[in-house]
Amino acid sequence: MTPDSDRMRAVQRLAPFATTDEPLAPYTTYKLGGPATVFATPRTTDDLELVGEVARETGLPLLVVGRGSNLLVADEGFDGIAISLAAMSDWIRFDGTVVNAGAAVALPVLARRCVAAGLAGFEWAVGVPGSVGGAVCMNAGGHGSDMAASLTGAHVFDLVTATRTWVPVAGLDLHFRGSNLAPHQVVLDATLHLAKGDAAAGETTLAEIVRWRREHQPGGQNAGSVFVNPIPGELPAAALIDRLGLRGFRIGGAHVSEKHANFIQAGEGCTAADVRAVMEHVRATVSGHTGVVLRSEVRLVGFREIAHSAPSDLRPTGNRR
Numbered sequence: 512m513t514p515d516s517d518r519m520r521a522v523q524r525l526a527p528f529a530t531t532d533e534p535l536a537p538y539t540t541y542k543l544g545g546p547a548t549v550f551a552t553p554r555t556t557d558d559l560e561l562v563g564e565v566a567r568e569t570g571l572p573l574l575v576v577g578r579g580s581n582l583l584v585a586d587e588g589f590d591g592i593a594i595s596l597a598a599m600s601d602w603i604r605f606d607g608t609v610v611n612a613g614a615a616v617a618l619p620v621l622a623r624r625c626v627a628a629g630l631a632g633f634e635w636a637v638g639v640p641g642s643v644g645g646a647v648c649m650n651a652g653g654h655g656s657d658m659a660a661s662l663t664g665a666h667v668f669d670l671v672t673a674t675r676t677w678v679p680v681a682g683l684d685l686h687f688r689g690s691n692l693a694p695h696q697v698v699l700d701a702t703l704h705l706a707k708g709d710a711a712a713g714e715t716t717l718a719e720i721v722r723w724r725r726e727h728q729p730g731g732q733n734a735g736s737v738f739v740n741p742i743p744g745e746l747p748a749a750a751l752i753d754r755l756g757l758r759g760f761r762i763g764g765a766h767v768s769e770k771h772a773n774f775i776q777a778g779e780g781c782t783a784a785d786v787r788a789v790m791e792h793v794r795a796t797v798s799g800h801t802g803v804v805l806r807s808e809v810r811l812v813g814f815r816e817i818a819h820s821a822p823s824d825l826r827p828t829g830n831r832r
Contacts (some may be wrong), residue, residue: 524565525565528553528580532546533549536583536584540734542583542777542807543586543588543781543782543785544583544584545585547574547588547592548571550592550593550594552594553732556570556668556675563590563669563673563695566592568576571591572589572591572595575590576595577644577645580639581645581734583786583810584812585787585814585815597615598698600613600615600699603616605628611644613744614642614645615642618646618651619637619638625703626716626717628710629709629713631635631713635657637717640735643701644701645698647698647701648692649688663704664683665677665699665701666722669697673759702768729774732778733775734809736749736771737773737793738807739808743765749771749773751797752797755797755800759792760789762792763787765777765788777821793805
């Protein structure tokens with residue numbers, strides 16, 4: 512645990528834009544997990560630079576919280592500094608077919624704003640409950656497209672060097688659900704180049720995507736698809752899980768969705784440990800029966816490492832969106 516002296520020093524340095532023991536559950540779509548030792552809401556890059564200084568001086572780990580749509584926070588919480596960019600990066604600007612958006616902007620909001628502006632190419636994002644910053648880091652996608660299809664670059668703030676840099680898309684090394692951005696590199700905003708479109712046609716596409724997701728994916732407390740498809744476009748993780756009879760598998764308050772086998776739902780009385788245990792069981796079962804090692808899209812925050820009988824990427828992290 513963080514020594515009280517480090518905790519107090521961090522809070523004192525980061526006041527007035529930080530609090531202590533802020534519950535993180537409300538900031539995630541799982542609605543699970545304990546508090547952050549320090550929760551910072553910087554308003555400027557100077558504030559963000561100070562967060563980096565405090566982290567280096569105290570040794571406290573960092574966690575950038577976007578929309579929390581791919582985070583599972585441990586029941587014990589996160590013993591470090593959690594950062595929300597909502598106060599400094601929640602804006603959208605249009606210039607013809609070029610769109611600039613702050614990292615805290617919700618993807619569905621940006622998708623709808625782009626359509627309303629008569630632009631095409633970002634409709635797919637209406638069903639992704641993440642933020643622009645997280646989408647850049649993870650190269651979020653769906654419905655045949657992803658961030659790489661329209662992203663031209665992003666402003667990135669390095670918490671170690673305290674520098675703000677424009678990184679063109681080629682420098683981000685975007686790949687299937689990933690990029691080369693390090694945990695200490697915070698996306699501030701992103702620039703998209705879209706095509707001219709018809710607003711009415713775009714609205715129809717948005718409605719179709721929303722309808723499809725409601726028909727094929729469960730609502731409630733989850734983080735979307737848990738595992739990355741082993742072979743994108745060819746071997747769905749959901750199919751592997753379903754073939755092994757794991758649909759409906761339950762531990763405590765968590766279970767594999769009956770509607771979509773690659774979703775793990777949090778129900779009444781669920782804990783983050785329950786969700787983690789279901790993830791581990793599914794992954795170990797698939798690996799043991801097929802030899803396929805599933806990679807998780809969900810980022811684990813605040814968990815202690817555990818032993819595995821098979822290779823695993825379900826490692827805890829202290830600095831993910």
